[in-house]
Amino acid sequence: MSCAALGLSSPSFPNGHLSSANSTSVEDLGMVKPSVALPHYKWRLLIAYDGTHYAGWQFQVSPPTVQCMVEKALVQITKLEREDLHFVGASRTDTGVHAWGQVAHFVTPFNYDSLENIHAALNGLLPSDIRVREMSAAIPEFHARFSAKRKVYHYKIYNDSIMDPFQRHYAYHSVYKLNTAAMREAAKKFIGKHDFSAFVNASRNDRVPDPVKTIFRFDVIEMGALLQLEVEGSGFLYRQVRNMVALLLQIGREVVPGDIVPKILATGDRKELAKYALSAPPHGLCLVAVKYKEEHLLLPLGCPSTSSGRHHTVRKCKLFFY
Template identity: 50%
Template sequence: MLEKALTQITKVQRKELHLVGAGRTDAGVHAWGQVAHFVTPFNYNTLDSIHAALNGLLPLDIRVREIGAAVPEFHARFSCRSGFMYRQVRNMVALLIQVGKEALDSDIVPMILETKDRRELAKYTLPAPPHGLCLVSVKYKEDHLQLPPDCPLTSFGRHHTITKCKLPFY
């Protein structure tokens, strides 16, 4: 949906836009902190208008909270520092729930971490359901976050708030 809105606003073809997200989340996981980048041949004096146009075209449950310029080295996926593998977070949450319920001994957590093998984690529990899990932020290499010279100011839009994350009780 974001890609369609960007091509409509910028008039740049999909293949030239190069929209890249930081990663994917399982269906049902909220992505409040998802980060993406795209390339445009245009220089913008202000980002407020493109920001407002994007949110105007997107469904109400999808919002662009912030839009800003980036250095050419920045890549939403490959500039990350804390990345996760498929179902890693859901497996970790499920393990901690089992420890909290005292179904598993808490000593198992450091033992699994010492193996540095995510398959070891999957041996002890099934993944937690995706609902209630939230991608809150993505951490990046500091030098990839430097703003280019003479870039427009970051647009935070009119609604720069995060609502509470609703977590299920087990």
């Protein structure tokens, strides 16, 4: 696809600089040419995906991850190496976890006059279970991961004797009748600033953040047989949400009392939680939204308009006969 088709233009809103990784040897002088600061343009993506067939978000080639698929499409469209894209996601969702509001950013050394074409090209290259919902320019200070102030996750539970087959990839099936009132009261005990060390699993990667997080709300909403647990926090540790949900399920089954939540929190010991509950399955979990300060979402001056996709119209009415 040509650069013109993608709306490529000359620089008009330089919004940052990256140092070139390439250094040129000057053999005659016995010197090394210093790296050059190159202007770059930062772009923000809002991404939705069905995580059923992916090994989570974080980049790896096999089995494939969501980040791998998006980067592959970006490399094909921009003709840049993946290392030059500096592609970063807000949340490293695990294998089988879904997202409606994942946020990511990448950079290019060139600008775009319009984002509609590159947006359409991205979705044209991506598999149908990954969609870029929105694309916009971003200011230099914006960082998809480190600028995030709040994240919202939903966990769905289908509470009936027979599973709805249309919910099987997106909701955990509980055949036990759950005491939703008890779950709702217990969920409130997670609200506030706590050390969540008792609700984090050991991780094999670099995720070793501060265990102290703030939960702003934790709602248990009934929609017929479907229960939707909505949790909003300043951030979440590895499998924290799934571990909290697992304990609430045990409370809903009336296996343990609701006042056990603060007791387990106080221990700061993952082994204590393991006495009562294991992690809830990943397929019920969905990253719904990542929230930022308004100033981090400002658009740079002179940038192209945000793209939310294009609507196609039919110029003439056509009737199909069979």
